[in-house]
Amino acid sequence: MEQHNPSIREEALALLRRGLSNRTVAEQLNVPRGTVGWWLSEDRRRRGVRYERPTDCPRCTGRTFDAPAYAYLLGLYLGDGHIISKAKQHHLSIFCTATWPGLIDAAEDAMRRVMPMPSVRRRFRQGCAEVKSFTKHWTCMFPQHGPGRKHDRQIVLESWQQDVVKAHPWDFIRGLIHSxxxxxxxxxxxxxxxxxxxxxxxxxxxxxxxxxxxxxxxxxxxxxxxxxxxxxxxxxxxxxxxxxxxxxxxxxxxxxxxx
Structure with missing residues (x-):
């Protein structure tokens, strides 16, 4: 790794502690992004600080979220969606027929409106598009997640989800029909x-x-x-x-x- 002046490292750490992203600090100081990430990791290790990935999960933060978008996304999830659990995050995937670009856009838009912070990607296969979002907090928003197929286990909405559906029933119906x-x-x-x-x-x-x-x-x-x-x-x-x-x-x- 290229050696940098210690003053640049300290300046980078000061900016990172103020909340600036790795990318922003790297561009501002003309330092490789990987180097900035390494400095941050080492600084946390020395101070005994455990890293917690930032989240805008409404269930964990109490943040108000876009309820109509969630009602629509809930319908999509119950129809053609699933969550894959991994060690550090959960992948929410909504599968759409590739010939319906409007549906693909709507699925991605709903994900971003419910939780803007997680990354969202599209993966195209033959005749199919998978809209995928990455964060360990999708199971907070979809507690119906569990092992096996949905029709092999009980699917019951929690009280807060029922309130969302009652307030925005057409968005929920549209999500179910679109899936x-x-x-x-x-x-x-x-x-x-x-x-x-x-x-x-x-x-x-x-x-x-x-x-x-x-x-x-x-x-x-x-x-x-x-x-x-x-x-x-x-x-x-x-x-x-x-x-x-x-x-x-x-x-x-x-x-x-x-x-």
Missing amino acids: DGCRAVNWTTRIVNGERKRYEYPRYWFTNVSDDIRQLYTGTLDMLGIEWTHCTRHGKPYNISVARKASVALMDLHVGPKH
Whole structure:
């Protein structure tokens, strides 16, 4: 490692103790960023200070957070999200179909609004985009995290999460639809004046294997006055359909198709 004047090192440490980032100090003093990080680490070791990564976790700091963004992100997480636990951090991942760039942007935006400090990245695979955020505090915001698949364990919202959903039900519904739902156009035929004619109508589908997650969805629909029915589709009894004209109109107003 290149040797630097001790006065520069002391100046760097003074700036770091004032709260400046490693990058800012490195640029200001024209010192490699790795060197600044090493100085900081050694200084903490000498003073016996244990490093705690800064966090803006609302549950740990009491910070007010963007509740509508959280309600939407909660819906995405319950549908197509999961958390991978590692030694020093947890990775929150939301998986989106790559052909819906608007959904990918919305997922990243929601993560940043709920906790601005953690880094967020995108990883693209064939036909799929993973929006990923890194901090050990995502399990604070999603206590439903646990071993195994969601439909193999109980999914119950904590009281503070229930309050968020009650205050922002449409954001929650939009997140669920954007993860495990869709807006489709169905068709049937009718006899009109003795002639069979094709009739098309829009419908919202939500499909999830977890009984608990489906009940969270239907319970919120009930709160909003949306009519729904259970449907067996392709032999799977895990589908919730919204097809009544007035209910579809409300869903169109507040949810709309993925894009």
